[in-house]
Amino acid sequence: MSAEEPLFRVVRGVPTAEELAALVGAIIVRSRPTTPAPATASAWARSGRPAGLSAGPGAWRSAALPR
Template structure:
């Protein structure tokens, strides 16, 4: 591709300068790589609803069973 060759061309219709600018903006946005969102840590509220790997046993286990982890 030479420097004189257009990257795209309008095949039908006569777009305004604003329409061409919107098209170019959409192409630029779509061509950028998407950044991965950082992982979100679970809140204490969400963690409290998850079962333990094994139920607590021994003295005070009944009290520990109702406390958040």
């Protein structure tokens, strides 16, 4: 493929600039290789976090009280 050749062409319809931009964005996203899921926190990192905290009514109070 030469540098002057388009990567794709519209064969039907007259898309707007915004529609073409959306199409190019979708093609770029789909052509990228997928990345692996982020690694979970190590046991060492988890050990430094407070355990048993949950969101909800009174959660701010229980977070500050000693266990």
